[in-house]
Amino acid sequence: MPTSMPGPTSMPGPTSMPGPASYPRSPIGLGRAAVASLGLVIAVDLFAGYAGLALYDVTGDLMDGATGSGILRRADAAESLNSLAGKVQSGSMLVCVIVYLSWFVLVRGNAGVFDPAEQSMKPWWAVVGWFVPLLNFWYPRRITLEIWDASSPVGARRSHLLVNIWWTLWILSLLADRVSYLEYGDAADDIHAAVGQTLIHEAIHIAAAALAVLVVLRLTRMQHEKALARAGVPVEA
Template sequence: MPPLPPPNGPATLRSPVGLGKATAALLGLVIATDLFALWADYVLYDVAGGIRNALAGGGSLDALTQRADRADALDAAAGIAQVAALVATVVVYLIWFLRVRVNAEVFNPFGHTYSRTWAGWGWFVPFVNLVRPRRIMAEIWDASRPAGDPARQGIVGVWWAFWILRWAVDRLAASSTSKAETADAIQDAALQALFADALDIVSAALAIVVVVRLTRMQDRKAQAGPVASDG
């Protein structure tokens, strides 16, 4: 019998190393902006606490006005830095993700549940983006393991768990920040933002691990030649 055609169309093996390094570097930039945001969150939390104490003690707010203005400016700058780093990272990450997905089709054309298109759109469709990218990543991981490599996909599950947790906490923090009007509410919102940024650091660090390990696996499997294929 003639071989079955690839279900996702022709696939060409291309090195993911350059894109992997760029993606990991940009994820490192995300961590750097999150560290900046942590500092801004703490400054805002501290200033809001000072305002609350001054109001409770009947003190003057004049000394806190300039600190509050600086805290607001610092928080705004951190937000801009985070968005800029995130946008750049998302673009490069998606290109890398599609590259490793196509490579995985070369290694195992029949080991993928969803079409190649979902490697991109799966991140943006509401509710679908809570489960499908993780499934696609797991299938890429399995297809990319060189023969005899015991590498498990446990790190993929841990990374995805922190991704979902970060996503949920970030939305709660954003909601609290938009509604905060009193000193107490601002302090609570700053504390939630601090927690969300800390989770984002962990999530980005785990993403770096996944990107680096998967990139190395594909590079080793490609260099090993056809004998490393599972199909």
């Protein structure tokens, strides 16, 4: 028997084949979709703010003693506009949650390819962490920072300032949302105060969504550039 014939032990096994997890997936498509969904939320929040201002104005007039059919028609119109704004907001938020989490899961998966040791939490926390009470106040930020560090250039760490400002605004938005839904009576002054709180919440929510857009854009670009660098493609600084 020829000694040059390779034996069974010299055959490459399945473990030598790179699996799908060895390669990052492009975050560009979902990144653009996430930015678009966040932009939709901002636009709807602006509409809700306009509706809120209309209601705030008419309840202020009622508090000042304004009467008549004209003021009542304005109040009914403002109420209807606010009801419509609330429904549109719910729809836009649902779309944004689905698209944003799809992007977030993808970049978390890429981070596990770039630097598995940097990821201290299981991949499923990228979704579950947003919905578990109390844990959702810091788990998503922690996961985002770990993705951020794993997506940074090798040997470098980019500042966490953008993520920290965004997360602070997001937490403030959650707290303001709870305050704006406190129970109030039917009196004009109660409604006026509640609408004022809601307007503050809308402003914070818009700011948080705008910062989220910047986070998505920056992180998507970081992962795209790192993927190109891993493939040996020159990347401009």
